[in-house]
Amino acid sequence: MPDDLELVTRLGRGDASALDAIVQAHQDAVVRFSRTVTRDENTALDAAQEAFIRLWRNPKAFNGGSLRAWLFTVARNVALNEFRAGRRRTARIERVEPPPQPPTAEQQTADAERLQQVRDFIATLPEQERSAITLFAAEGLSQAEVAKVLGTSEGAVKQAILSARRKLRERFGESS
Amino acid sequence: MSELPNDPMDDLLHRAHNTAQGAPAEFKGRLRARMAAEAGARRRARVMYIQTAVAVAAVVVIALVLGLNWQWFVSTRPTVQPETAERSNTPAPAEAPVFNTPDIRPEPQLPANTPPAKPDNSEQPQPPEEPRRVPEPEPEPTPEKPDDVVEQPKPDDTVEQPKPTEPKQPEGTEVKPEEPRRALQLSVLGEPKLRVKYEGGEWADYAGEELFEGVQLKARGNVDLHLAGGGLARFNGELQLQRDGDALGFTVLDDSLYVDNLETGQAVTVEGAGHPATMDNGIGVFYLVRDDFEVGCIAGALSLVDVKVEPGTTRRASARGVGDAKKLKADSFLRGIPARVLLREDFDTPPPGGMYQEGERLVNGVVVQENQPGFIAFRYNPTLMVLPGTVLRMRFRTTDVSRLELELFTDSEITPLKRNEQRMFKHTWKPDKNGEWTELELRVEEIPERDDPANFPTYGTVLRNFKLHFTGKKLEIDWVEFVRVQ
Numbered sequence: 089m090p091d092d093l094e095l096v097t098r099l100g101r102g103d104a105s106a107l108d109a110i111v112q113a114h115q116d117a118v119v120r121f122s123r124t125v126t127r128d129e130n131t132a133l134d135a136a137q138e139a140f141i142r143l144w145r146n147p148k149a150f151n152g153g154s155l156r157a158w159l160f161t162v163a164r165n166v167a168l169n170e171f172r173a174g175r176r177r178t179a180r181i182e183r184v185e186p187p188p189q190p191p192t193a194e195q196q197t198a199d200a201e202r203l204q205q206v207r208d209f210i211a212t213l214p215e216q217e218r219s220a221i222t223l224f225a226a227e228g229l230s231q232a233e234v235a236k237v238l239g240t241s242e243g244a245v246k247q248a249i250l251s252a253r254r255k256l257r258e259r260f261g262e263s264s
Numbered sequence: 265m266s267e268l269p270n271d272p273m274d275d276l277l278h279r280a281h282n283t284a285q286g287a288p289a290e291f292k293g294r295l296r297a298r299m300a301a302e303a304g305a306r307r308r309a310r311v312m313y314i315q316t317a318v319a320v321a322a323v324v325v326i327a328l329v330l331g332l333n334w335q336w337f338v339s340t341r342p343t344v345q346p347e348t349a350e351r352s353n354t355p356a357p358a359e360a361p362v363f364n365t366p367d368i369r370p371e372p373q374l375p376a377n378t379p380p381a382k383p384d385n386s387e388q389p390q391p392p393e394e395p396r397r398v399p400e401p402e403p404e405p406t407p408e409k410p411d412d413v414v415e416q417p418k419p420d421d422t423v424e425q426p427k428p429t430e431p432k433q434p435e436g437t438e439v440k441p442e443e444p445r446r447a448l449q450l451s452v453l454g455e456p457k458l459r460v461k462y463e464g465g466e467w468a469d470y471a472g473e474e475l476f477e478g479v480q481l482k483a484r485g486n487v488d489l490h491l492a493g494g495g496l497a498r499f500n501g502e503l504q505l506q507r508d509g510d511a512l513g514f515t516v517l518d519d520s521l522y523v524d525n526l527e528t529g530q531a532v533t534v535e536g537a538g539h540p541a542t543m544d545n546g547i548g549v550f551y552l553v554r555d556d557f558e559v560g561c562i563a564g565a566l567s568l569v570d571v572k573v574e575p576g577t578t579r580r581a582s583a584r585g586v587g588d589a590k591k592l593k594a595d596s597f598l599r600g601i602p603a604r605v606l607l608r609e610d611f612d613t614p615p616p617g618g619m620y621q622e623g624e625r626l627v628n629g630v631v632v633q634e635n636q637p638g639f640i641a642f643r644y645n646p647t648l649m650v651l652p653g654t655v656l657r658m659r660f661r662t663t664d665v666s667r668l669e670l671e672l673f674t675d676s677e678i679t680p681l682k683r684n685e686q687r688m689f690k691h692t693w694k695p696d697k698n699g700e701w702t703e704l705e706l707r708v709e710e711i712p713e714r715d716d717p718a719n720f721p722t723y724g725t726v727l728r729n730f731k732l733h734f735t736g737k738k739l740e741i742d743w744v745e746f747v748r749v750q
Contacts, residue, residue, distance in 0.1 A: 111295060116286025123284070136287065137295050144299060168455070169471040206280035215455065225274035226281035231267055239472050240451050244490070249268060250610045253629065254742070256273040261628075 092155035100147035107144055110155070115140075117227060118159045124222045125167045127211050135167035157229055161237045164219065202260075209259055213252055220245050221252035269613060272628065445476040446507050449492035449530070453602060457484040477506045480517070488602050493528030496604050497521065500597060501552070508533045511542075514550075516557070520597050521550040524604060524748070526564050526651050534559075539581035541568045547652070547750075548573075549595065556582040560592040562750075563652045563723065603655070603747035607648050609730075610743045617643030617729070634738045641731035647675050650725040651748045654708040658732075658744045661702065662695045665736030672711060675726040686728070689721055690714045701742065708746070 092113075098106035118139055122132035139162040143150060150158050210218050219238055223229045224245070231249075235242045452458060458470040461480045470481075481487070482502045489497040491512065501519025505512070511531035514521055524547040525532050531544045536557030541550065546564025550557070559568045560578035569586050573579050577589040609615050611631040620641040624633040633640045662668070674687040689711040695702070708727075713719035721727070730744060 107299075108292075111292055115291055119287040119291065120281060120284055124281070133288070133291065133294075137291070137298065140295055141298060141302070145302075165471050165473060169469060200283070203276075203280040203283055206276055207284055210277065210280070221274075221277060222281055224268070225271075225277045239474055241490075244451070246268060247605070247608065250612065250629070250743075253271050253273045256277065257628070260273070260276060 093152060096143070096147045096150050096155065099144065107140070110143070111140055114156050114159055117156055118163050121160050121219075121222060121227065122163045122167055124210065124218055125164050125215060131167060135163045138166045139163040154229070154233055156227070157223075157233045157237050160223065160227070160229075161239075164237065168215075206256070206260065209256070210252075213255065216240070216244075217248045217252040217255075220248035221256075224249050271612070445478070448475045448477055448479070448505055448507065448512065450475065450497070450505075450512070451490045453488040453490055456487040458482070458487050475505065478504070480504045482518075486597070486600075491523075491525060491528065491530055491532075493525070493530045494604060494606070495523070495525040495528040495530055495532075496602065497523045498597070498601055516550055516552045518552060520552075520595075522598060522601065522750075523548055523550070524562075524750070526748075527649055537581075539569055539586075541566065541573075543567075546575075549578075549592075549598070553580070556580050562592065598750055601750040603749045604651075606651065606654065606746045606748055607644055608743065608745040609642065611741065615642040615645070617645030620731075630740050630742050632738070632740045633734070636737065637733065637735050638739065639731055639733040640739060640741055641729060643729040644727065648727045648746055650708055650721045650723060650727060652709075652723050653749045654721075655747050655749050656704075656706045656708050656744070657747060658704045659701060659742040660704065660732075661700060661740045661742075662697075662734065662736060663699050663738035665695055665698075665734045665739060667735040668693055668695055668739075669733040670706070670711070671714075671731040671733070672708070672721070672727050673729045673731070674721075675728040687719075688714045 092110070095106045095110050099110070115136065118136040119132060122135040122139075123129065126132045126135060136159075139159045142162050143159070210222065213221070216238065220234055223234045223237060224231065229237065231242045231245050234249075235245045238245065452470065452472070452475075456470075459467045459482045460470045460475070461467045461482070462476070463478055467482065475481075480502065481499070481504075483500055486498050486500050489499075491497055497514075499514075499516075499519070499521045502517040503521065504515040504517060506515070507513065511533045514523070514532065514534045516534065516536040521534065523532050523534065523543060525543060526545060526547050528545075531542070534541045534543065534548070534550045536550055536552045536559075537555050539557040541548070541557070541559050543564065543566045546566045547562040548564075548566045549560040549562065551559075557568070558578060558580040559566065559573055561573040561575050563575050566573045568579050568581050571579060571586040574589060576592050578592045579589055580587045610629055611626055612629045614626065619631070620639070622633075622641070623635040623638065624631050624640050626632075631640055656670075656672075670691045672689045674689075676686055689708075690713075691706060691711045708721050710720060732739065732741065
């Protein structure tokens with residue numbers, strides 16, 4: 089299976105199938121992370137889409153490392169831009185809610201309910217904390233990679249992760 | 265920096281995150297549709313670009329040809345001047361067609377007979393005429409093209425003005441190597457209302473991107489910045505930031521700035537209304553007051569132009585120079601400045617300086633001690649310097665504990681008798697909650713020395729370790745941090 093750098097190189101040569109492979113490999117993760125940042129389905133989809141479009145427009149912008157982390161960075165920047173623009177036109181957008189999920193059999197179970205509670209709880213954390221803990225714990229990025237995505241220091245990332253963990257522990261720790 | 269160890273909360277979050285819905289089925293389709301639309305627009309843009317490039321190239325060629333003609337004309341003109349001077353006695357206009365050979369004297373009637381040249385006519389190629397071609401001695405080259413000759417009647421309109429040396433390159437075609445921008449070692453805290461601009465650019469909303477030297481920042485409300493080495497800055501109004509050698513350079517363009525680079529090792533220069541201030545190691549406030557620049561020193565060393573500003577005072581620089589020192593007053597601008605974390609220990613892993621290993625256990629990011637009587641202690645690595653406003657914060661839980669005793673030890677100090685000596689500052693209290701997590705906050709500068717309670721830690725005191733004794737059943741500490749608050 090070709091690696092990300094090879095796919096991006098092919099994309100740079102105009103190989104459309106390379107983009108398909110990239111989208112297939114990363115779309116779920118990028119959309120989920122965008123949702124974590126924005127807490128709004130439409131904004132999240134737009135931000136994720138923009139990340140792939142920017143890669144397609146200028147593949148040279150990615151110069152190695154983790155492509156997924158790169159996509160996260162772009163999606164987050166787009167999402168935050170949109171968020172800030174949105175704050176100026178608050179009349180148009182209501183309070184963001186977690187994306188509506190079609191009810192599934194799994195969601196009927198207590199475990200699924202609890203996982204949903206965790207997701208809802210994560211959505212209440214400050215943006216830096218929820219992005220840091222999501223990237224680190226759920227997406228498996230290293231502290232350094234998280235710092236790069238968030239444009240901050242590793243120390244700040246560590247603090248954000250520890251703070252998020254602590255809050256999670258306070259909320260869910262007793263029953264875990 | 266060491267990687268954080270796994271935590272049960274991470275697994276829970278991992279499951280929660282990855283069982284959430286991924287990209288919807290239509291995501292890829294929408295992406296393709298957008299790409300197709302953009303590809304069409306790009307094709308159209310490319311065609312337009314090529315057309316524009318061709319047009320620009322044509323303009324360049326024409327400009328070059330005209331430029332060369334003008335140069336050629338200028339270089340040959342001195343030989344003609346005496347002729348034209350003579351001709352000026354004739355009724356013919358001075359701008360009449362001029363021939364570039366000295367042998368055109370036999371034909372003075374030609375200009376007189378010809379109607380005054382019009383710009384339009386002059387543009388047209390003239391058929392070669394007998395009198396014009398004077399083939400005799402020819403000491404200088406004669407023009408080969410008739411156009412070259414008839415261009416002269418209206419040099420100011422048709423041919424370029426006296427700047428014919430180099431054809432000017434049209435805008436946009438000039439390729440200038442872009443200078444690498446240097447990133448600024450700072451980050452914006454929180455999500456403030458902030459706009460950014462670079463030279464020649466437009467104001468744009470700040471979106472968490474990296475900032476580079478030369479950036480201008482405009483804030484509505486207070487904006488806090490985290491500086492290299494753990495420093496902090498706050499501003500309100502407008503700033504420009506640059507790298508000034510090894511220092512971080514601020515130019516206050518509007519309103520107020522606060523900078524704390526105490527013991528960070530990152531020097532700072534600040535300029536306001538053309539008056540420079542430098543702060544290698546200090547805490548300062550800087551205000552632009554019309555054309556004056558007012559600088560206050562809260563702690564450390566600060567100078568305005570060449571005048572030292574003492575801690576607790578303020579001075580103002582104006583066109584008349586630097587004024588007298590005045591007492592620094594409290595300012596609401598400084599309210600709510602975030603705390604600077606000087607040291608934090610979360611006990612997710614053993615502290616870098618090590619624990620005392622007296623039976624304490626690390627359990628899920630909490631250090632637990634059940635020895636009786638017992639204590640929890642660890643060493644700082646590196647050591648911790650007390651700064652003005654240093655506060656110790658701690659989250660802990662006691663179970664059936666009647667007394668707590670906090671001890672902060674200094675690093676070894678050389679006394680006047682040349683002995684290595686460690687001082688200890690101590691605070692004792694009775695916990696008021698049993699079995700509940702509690703957060704404690706203590707001003708370090710108010711904790712008395714055990715052997716001399718009239719002494720307290722001051723700015724510059726270097727602390728080396730932390731020890732919390734308890735009398736009772738169980739002590740747990742979640743985290744300990746030392747912060748500097750304004």
